[in-house]
Amino acid sequence: MSDTLADNKTTTSGPTDGLAVLEQTRSAAETYGIPLAVLLEVTHRCPLQCPYCSNPVELDRGSTELTTDEWKKVLSELAELGVLQVHFSGGEPTARKDIVELVQHASDVGLYSNLITSAVLLTKDKLSALADAGLSHVQISFQGNEPVVADRVAGLKDAHKKKLEVAKWTRELDMPLTVNAVMHRQNLHQLSDIIQMAVDLDADRLEVANVQYYGWALKNRAALMPTVEQIEETSRIVEEAQARLKGTLAIDYVVPDYYALRPKKCMGGWGRQFFNISPAGKVLPCHAAESITGLEFESVRSNHSIAWIWQNSEAFNRYRGTGWMPEPCKSCEFREVDYGGCRCQAFALTGDAGNTDPACALSPRHEEIFKQAERESAGTQNRFLYRNFAGGTLEADEHQDKRNGA
Amino acid sequence: MASRNISVSETSRPKLPRHTKLKFDETRQVWVILAPERVLAPDEIAVEVLQLCDGVRSVAEMVDQLAEKYAAPREAIATDVIAMLQDLADKGFLTEARESTA
Numbered sequence: 001m002s003d004t005l006a007d008n009k010t011t012t013s014g015p016t017d018g019l020a021v022l023e024q025t026r027s028a029a030e031t032y033g034i035p036l037a038v039l040l041e042v043t044h045r046c047p048l049q050c051p052y053c054s055n056p057v058e059l060d061r062g063s064t065e066l067t068t069d070e071w072k073k074v075l076s077e078l079a080e081l082g083v084l085q086v087h088f089s090g091g092e093p094t095a096r097k098d099i100v101e102l103v104q105h106a107s108d109v110g111l112y113s114n115l116i117t118s119a120v121l122l123t124k125d126k127l128s129a130l131a132d133a134g135l136s137h138v139q140i141s142f143q144g145n146e147p148v149v150a151d152r153v154a155g156l157k158d159a160h161k162k163k164l165e166v167a168k169w170t171r172e173l174d175m176p177l178t179v180n181a182v183m184h185r186q187n188l189h190q191l192s193d194i195i196q197m198a199v200d201l202d203a204d205r206l207e208v209a210n211v212q213y214y215g216w217a218l219k220n221r222a223a224l225m226p227t228v229e230q231i232e233e234t235s236r237i238v239e240e241a242q243a244r245l246k247g248t249l250a251i252d253y254v255v256p257d258y259y260a261l262r263p264k265k266c267m268g269g270w271g272r273q274f275f276n277i278s279p280a281g282k283v284l285p286c287h288a289a290e291s292i293t294g295l296e297f298e299s300v301r302s303n304h305s306i307a308w309i310w311q312n313s314e315a316f317n318r319y320r321g322t323g324w325m326p327e328p329c330k331s332c333e334f335r336e337v338d339y340g341g342c343r344c345q346a347f348a349l350t351g352d353a354g355n356t357d358p359a360c361a362l363s364p365r366h367e368e369i370f371k372q373a374e375r376e377s378a379g380t381q382n383r384f385l386y387r388n389f390a391g392g393t394l395e396a397d398e399h400q401d402k403r404n405g406a
Numbered sequence: 407m408a409s410r411n412i413s414v415s416e417t418s419r420p421k422l423p424r425h426t427k428l429k430f431d432e433t434r435q436v437w438v439i440l441a442p443e444r445v446l447a448p449d450e451i452a453v454e455v456l457q458l459c460d461g462v463r464s465v466a467e468m469v470d471q472l473a474e475k476y477a478a479p480r481e482a483i484a485t486d487v488i489a490m491l492q493d494l495a496d497k498g499f500l501t502e503a504r505e506s507t508a
Contacts, residue, residue, distance in 0.1 A: 034433070036445045082433025084445055112427060112440040136425040137442035176425050176442045176498070204442065204498055247496060 032271065032311060032320070037085040038078055039276035039287060042071065042102065046092040048118045049155030049386035049393075050143065052182055052217035052224055055091065056290045059389050060279040068098040070300065072105045074277060077306050079109035089116040091279065100129045107134030114139060116180070119166035120159050127166065131173045138170045139178040139207075145193035153187060155386045167201045178205040184224035185377060188234055195241045199249055206249055208238055210256035214288045214344045216387045223384055225377040231259050257359040258373045262334065263341025264359070270319040270343055275310060283309045285316055288344040292353045319343050324354060328362045412502050414465060414491040416484065421461030423501040428456050441499050455487055456494075461503030465491065 044059040066074070078086065086106055093099055094117055106113045114137040115130065127138075140163055144150030150160035170177045179198040183191065191208065198206040210231075211217045211224050226234070238253045245251065257264050267274045267286045276287050281300040284290065290297065295318065298309045310316060318324065322335050329340040340346075341357025349358045350365055358365040385392040414420060422428060427440040428448075437453045439446040448456060458468045469487055473480040494500040 037443075082431065084429075084431065084438060084440055085443075110429070114442060136427070136440075174424060178442065 034081045034083060034307065034310065035273050035275060036083065037087065037274075038083050039087045039089055039274075040071070040074070040093075041089050041091065041276060041278050041287060042066075042093050042099070043095050043279050044091040044389075045095040046090055046118060046387075047095070047120050047156055048092070048141075048159065049388055050141075050153060050182070050216075051155075051220040051384040051386055052184060052211040053387040054212070054215065054217070054287055055387070056288065057215050057219070057391070058290070059091075061389065064280040065096075066279065066281045066300070068101060070281065071098075071102050074281075074300050074306070075102070075106050075111060076109050077300075079106075079111050081307050083111065085112040085114065087114045087116055092118050092121060094121045094126065100126070100133050103130055103135050104133035112136050117141070117166075118154075118159070119163045120156065122166045122169075124169050127169050128173060131175055135175065137176050137178065138166075139180050140167055140170070141180045141182065142194065142197070143182070144187045145190045145197045149187050149190060153384070155384070164201070167203070171202045176205075177201065177203040178207060179203045180207045180209065182209050182211055183226070183234065184211045185226045185230065186224065186382060188226055188230045191234060191237050192241075195237070195245075195249075195251070199245065203249060205252065207252045207254070208234075209252075209254040210234075212254075212256070212342075212345075213258065214342075214348045215291055216385070216392070218348055219385050219392065221373070222376040222379055222381040225258070225373050226256065227377040228259060228374065230377075231256060257341070257345075257357075258370060260359060261361040262359075263338050263345075263357040265338045266342035266345070266357070269339035271310075271316040272320070272339070275316075283313070285319075286342075286344060289315070291344050292347045295353070319353065326354060326356065328360075329356050332362065412495050412500070414488050414495055414500075416464065416466040416469065416488070418465045418491075419461055419463065419503045420459045420465065420491055420495070420500050421503055422456065422459060422499065426499040428453070439499060441497075446499075452490055455490060459491075459500070 041055070043062065043065055044055050045062055075086065088099065088103065093115060096102070103113050113135050115135055116139045119140045142150065142160070142163055143153035144160065147158070147160040151157055167177055167179070179201060181194045195206060210226070213221050217224060235255070238251060242251045271285050274285070276284050277300060278284055278290065282290065282297040283300060283306060284297055289295070295315045297315050298304055298313045300306060322339070325335060325340055329335050341359055343353040345359060346355045346357045347353035349369055356363040358369045360366060384395045386395065412418070425442060429438055429440060431438045437448055439448055455468060455472070458471065465487060469480060469484045472487065473483045476483070491500055
C-alpha cells in the first residue's frame with residue numbers, strides 16, 4: 001500500500017483546466033463522452049453593461065427564457081447523463097427570481113454548483129439562502145480595483161462597492177471565492193492592485209482573463225485592445241504574483257490570442273468537452289456559437305434529449321475532430337493540439353467558421369489582423385459601446401475618463 | 407471561516423470542507439473529488455483515506471487502522487498518509503475540525 005501512495009499522485013489537475021483531468025484518461029472511443037461540467041446561461045438579463053460581454057449581440061429576451069420547471073428538467077437530465085458540475089451564469093443569474101430554487105434542485109440531483117455573478121443584485125439573505133441550497137462556489141466579476149474605472153466599465157454606479165461587500169459575505173458564509181478580472185487596455189494598469197484586492201478579499205482563486213474578441217468585445221475592440229507592451233508587462237506581473245502567492249491565491253491567466261503565435265484550443269476543441277445551454281434552451285458548443293450564422297442549434301425544448309444533441313446534432317459534429325479542416329490546419333502538426341483555434345473567431349474575422357483561426361500565425365489572415373489590432377491598441381478611441389438589449393448604447397462623450405459610469 | 411494552510415500531523419482531525427465533495431461517479435465508474443471548477447480523480451488508497459476523514463478521527467487513528475488492515479509498517483503508512491493529506495490541504499481541499507465552530 002505504501003508504494004501505491006508514494007508512486008501515485010493523489011490528485012491530478014491540468015495546467016489550465018482541472019476539469020480536463022478525467023478527459024485525459026478517456027479512451028479514444030469515449031472522446032465525446034458527456035462533459036464533466038456544463039455552463040448554464042439562465043438569463044441574458046443583467047444590470048451591468050460591460051462592453052466586452054461574452055453574450056451574443058442578439059440577446060435572448062426574458063420572455064424566451066426557459067421556465068423554472070424547464071431548467072429543473074434540464075438539471076435532472078444533466079445529472080442523469082453524468083455531468084458533475086454546473087455553472088449558473090448569464091447575463092446575471094441572480095436576475096432570475098427562482099435562482100435559489102434552481103440551485104436547490106441542482107443539489108437535490110447531486111450536481112455541484114458554481115455561481116458566476118456580477119454580485120450587484122445579491123443581498124446577504126439571498127446569498128445565505130443560496131449557500132443553504134447547496135451552492136459550493138462563488139465567482140464574482142470585477143471591472144477594476146476602484147470605483148472610477150470599475151463602475152465606468154460596468155456602466156453601473158456603485159457596482160464596485162457592492163461587489164466588495166458581496167465578496168466579503170461570501171467568505172463569511174465559508175464559501176470559496178474566485179475573483180474574475182476581465183482585462184483590457186483601459187484597466188490593465190490596475191492589475192497589480194487587482195491581485196492585491198483578491199488577496200485582501202481572501203479569495204481562493206483569481207482569473208486574470210484578457211478580453212476575447214467576439215460579439216460585444218469585437219464591436220469594442222478599438223477601445224479595449226491592449227498594446228503589445230501592456231501584454232508583456234501583464235505576463236510579467238502575473239508570473240511574479242503566481243510565484244509569490246503560491247498556496248495563498250491561485251491565479252489562472254488567459255492571454256489575448258491576438259498577440260499569440262498559436263491559437264487557443266478553444267473550448268478544448270469544438271464539441272469535445274464542453275457545451276452550454278442558452279437562456280432560451282439552445283444547446284451550444286460555445287457560449288458565442290450563436291454568432292455563427294448558418295448553423296442550426298437544437299434546443300432542450302425539441303424532441304431530442306440533451307445526450308442526443310451532444311452526440312448527433314449537425315452543429316456539434318460540423319467542426320468536431322480534424323476531418324473538417326482546410327489547409328493550413330489539415331496537414332499541421334498542431335491540428336490535435338489546438339483543433340484549429342476558435343470557430344467563432346474564424347467566422348467573425350474571415351466570414352467562414354471553417355477557416356483557420358486568424359489568431360494562428362499560419363493563417364493567411366494573421367498578419368493583416370494582427371497589424372490592425374496593433375493600430376487599434378495605439379489609437380485614442382476609448383469610448384465604449386455598452387451592452388444592452390437595444391443593440392448597444394455609445395458612451396456619452398469623449399471625456400469619459402473623468403466620469404463615473406453611465 | 408474555514409482555516410487554510412493547515413499543517414497535517416498525526417494529531418490532526420481532518421475533514422473535507424463543505425465545498426469539496428467526494429463522490430462515486432456512476433457514469434464513469436470512478437471516484438471523484440468535486441471542488442471549485444475542478445474534478446479530481448483520487449486513486450483507490452486516497453479514496454480510502456478520505457473516507458476516514460470525518461473530522462472526528464485523528465490521523466494517528468487512521469494510520470493505525472490502515473496499518474492493521476494492510477499489515478504494513480506503521481511508519482511508512484504514516485508518512486504516505488500525511489503527505490497525501492498535506493497535498494490536498496495545500497490545494498484547499500481539506501480542513502480541520504474546530505471545537506468552536508458555530
